[in-house]
Amino acid sequence: MQNLFFLCLITCLSVFDSNIFIAQAVTSRSEIAALKAFKSSIKPSSIKPGSCLASWNFTVDPCSTPRRTYFTCGLTCTPDSAHINQITLDPVGYTGSLTPLISRLIHLVTLDLSENSFFGPIPFSLYYLPVLQTLTLRSNSFSGSIPLAIKSLISLQSLDLSHNSLSGSVPVSLNYLTRIRRIDLSFNKLTGSIPKLPPNLSELAIKGNSLSGPLQKSTFERAYKLAVVELSENRLYGKLEPWLFQLPSLQQVDLANNRFNGIEIWKPVRGRSSDLVAIDIGYNKIQGYVPANLSAYPTLSSLSLRYNLLRGKIPEEYGESKSLRRLFLDGNFLNGKPPAGLVVSGKIFAGSLGNNCLVGCPASSELCKPAQKPTSVCKKA
Ligand SMILES: *[C@@H]1O[C@H](CO)[C@@H](O)[C@H](O)[C@H]1NC(C)=O
Ligand SMILES: *[C@@H]1O[C@H](CO)[C@@H](O)[C@H](O)[C@H]1NC(C)=O
Numbered sequence: 022m023q024n025l026f027f028l029c030l031i032t033c034l035s036v037f038d039s040n041i042f043i044a045q046a047v048t049s050r051s052e053i054a055a056l057k058a059f060k061s062s063i064k065p066s067s068i069k070p071g072s073c074l075a076s077w078n079f080t081v082d083p084c085s086t087p088r089r090t091y092f093t094c095g096l097t098c099t100p101d102s103a104h105i106n107q108i109t110l111d112p113v114g115y116t117g118s119l120t121p122l123i124s125r126l127i128h129l130v131t132l133d134l135s136e137n138s139f140f141g142p143i144p145f146s147l148y149y150l151p152v153l154q155t156l157t158l159r160s161n162s163f164s165g166s167i168p169l170a171i172k173s174l175i176s177l178q179s180l181d182l183s184h185n186s187l188s189g190s191v192p193v194s195l196n197y198l199t200r201i202r203r204i205d206l207s208f209n210k211l212t213g214s215i216p217k218l219p220p221n222l223s224e225l226a227i228k229g230n231s232l233s234g235p236l237q238k239s240t241f242e243r244a245y246k247l248a249v250v251e252l253s254e255n256r257l258y259g260k261l262e263p264w265l266f267q268l269p270s271l272q273q274v275d276l277a278n279n280r281f282n283g284i285e286i287w288k289p290v291r292g293r294s295s296d297l298v299a300i301d302i303g304y305n306k307i308q309g310y311v312p313a314n315l316s317a318y319p320t321l322s323s324l325s326l327r328y329n330l331l332r333g334k335i336p337e338e339y340g341e342s343k344s345l346r347r348l349f350l351d352g353n354f355l356n357g358k359p360p361a362g363l364v365v366s367g368k369i370f371a372g373s374l375g376n377n378c379l380v381g382c383p384a385s386s387e388l389c390k391p392a393q394k395p396t397s398v399c400k401k402a
């Protein structure tokens with residue numbers, strides 16, 4: 022076997038079976054060693070028969086083709102069969118640590134270990150993979166922090182470390198990742214504030230952590246392409262300022278379940294249309310009035326401000342909106358009569374104006390359920 026290997030190094034072509042000529046693979050030895058280390062740091066009992074890793078048998082070359090028996094899945098090679106360019110494991114519950122030798126796979130473009138049970142730190146060396154574009158470690162048990170060194174992943178376009186046990190702060194160096202378009206760090210144990218965002222970012226999700234602080238304008242200053250912002254279930258506080266909703270590419274904002282206490286909305290910037298479709302700011306501590314200016318956003322179809330401390334009337338403009346399809350204003354202290362245009366049947370597909378202090382919300386309208394607050398509660402408010 023060893024001899025065959027060296028022969029192939031020289032000829033790169035050999036006879037396979039009796040009559041098929043194929044280009045015999047010569048995977049880089051250092052990469053084979055890294056793959057072996059990768060497999061051997063995974064608990065053998067978690068490598069089930071029929072799984073991708075069970076087919077990784079190093080008596081054959083990982084990149085040799087055709088791969089009928091061994092290395093049937095879990096990795097792909099560069100067209101010259103010399104390098105591993107992708108590891109995408111099947112989600113079968115592999116458990117173990119991720120070897121630092123992974124950094125030897127310097128041609129790796131995609132690393133996806135999602136929905137397994139890897140634990141321990143993400144090895145520091147991983148952050149030096151020069152052509153890595155997609156890093157997906159979603160739904161494992163990785164712990165430790167995300168180091169500043171992440172800025173060395175200069176080719177990175179998509180980072181998904183959601184559903185792990187990562188702690189510490191969101192590294193300020195993310196800002197240097199000029200190609201990154203998607204970041205998902207949701208459901209970890211991250212603390213601190215949100216650092217300045219990189220310029221190509223389109224989707225940011227850091228739901229279900231312990232982030233705190235107000236949303237700073239400087240954080241979003243260069244985020245011209247930001248379309249999706251999901252920061253629900255954190256400890257963010259302060260006032261939501263008009264610039265946030267005027268970000269030029271913004272489509273969806275989810276800030277539910279935080280501690281925001283105020284909101285100010287301006288109309289979309291003159292001459293520039295807005296693509297804002299959905300806003301969820303439910304379950305905060307927002308005081309003041311329901312922002313009438315939101316009705317000037319031409320494509321806004323879903324709005325939740327439920328369970329805040331809003332008072333005053335529901336703006337008449339909401340009744341005239343042609344785009345609103347979901348409207349949740351329940352669980353506030355809104356009073357007066359709801360705009361007639363709103364409770365017209367069929368206009369709003371889903372929503373609630375219930376649990377407020379409204380009068381004349383027709384009981385026949387689904388939108389008026391559940392019942393309003395008792396008068397005694399409303400009088401106190
Ligand atoms: C690996 O491949 C060799 C050669 O085909 C074979 O003898 C051996 O049983 C294989 N090992 C496993 C674990 O399948
Ligand atoms: C955005 O990404 C593209 C290619 O991925 C790159 O050419 C461009 O320079 C990036 N933009 C910025 C502002 O860095």
Ligand SMILES: *[C@@H]1O[C@H](CO)[C@@H](O)[C@H](O)[C@H]1NC(C)=O
Nearest residue numbers: 285286287288289312313314
């Ligand atoms: C509505 O938006 C305009 C600017 O578009 C602003 O001047 C005004 O103060 C806003 N109204 C409220 C109540 O915030």
